[in-house]
Amino acid sequence: MAGKKGAGVLELAVLGLLHESPMHGYELRKRLNTLLGMFRAFSYGSLYPCLKQLLTSGLIMEDRPEEPNTALALQSRRSKIVYKLTADGKERLQQLLTEAGPASWEDEGFGVHFAFFSHTRADVRLRILEGRRSRLEERLESVRAALARTRERVDSYTLELQNHGLESVEREVRWLNELIGRERAEQEQQARSSSQTNQDMPRENGR
Template identity: 60%
Template structure:
């Protein structure tokens, strides 16, 4: 699976973890979450949904027959009152897969395609995992920053004013993100953000589950 494909899978699982959605609403939410700077096509979304269904992580509820009353499925308020559409929801296996994904903190979670999605679900991620991802992302950007600085210095004499301005803009953008990441890391080590009651309960349940599994 490509890195973009993995990011899309995580985003779908995370959004459906909150509530069932039909494809149209899910696509709108994904465009906001992923922020890829382009429209997410159905040609990209539906193969992902099909693969997740094949793996048993989601199920697709068929539309209700015409004239039938909409079933009051928990979390499905957003789709009632619209024309009949297939509604996707997470299975128990899908919830487990999402929980496992939130514990991952390797290099794949630091890259440009995945980091934004992982950060969007930080409220549900354990603090040590958040710190590892933030530190990995900062290290990745610091390496990139050093490389760009060296390349810019070597090519400065041959570059025109507009190229130099573009390079300066790129350097400043990376430097800002490095500072931001450093602030987040310091905040995490100092206790992090205050979480809501629901987020605290989610983290507590996850910790209890892991403790029970180790006993």
């Protein structure tokens, strides 16, 4: 158990998708790439090794529905391999979904983490959104500073590029602001209704 760094983004994505429903690799990859569509695309060369690794570490298992009545005794020669989560896998997924750190708000990971927000605790969601926002704001500030420093020394295409980048990020920040606002409103509403019924927020007992 020492070391054994997970496959980063892919691990979460695979576990998350398999949690929604069991699947075989090929389909997994398609769902992956439509899910993340604009952000990333994985190839088989990374997916299958990842599945293999998850298998050997006991987070997923093969799940052959066994519908062999149809007179095919050896139907298993290079057929589909459907994977599903094990108990350990569910636990691992839960763990991944609970940590709100750089991995969850940097460029590589944010999309995937966001995609599974409906399985994520509300407070974690909020911290991830805020983390990403402040990350982007850092970037904005440093680029704006650089832009102010070098004003008039850059050619028009460079300027155009930096402006477009700036505007894109500003746009994402506005998007995050709106999401954060919604999350906060939701939390308040929940807090209100729970204080009404004299209950403190149940802190995610392990089910």
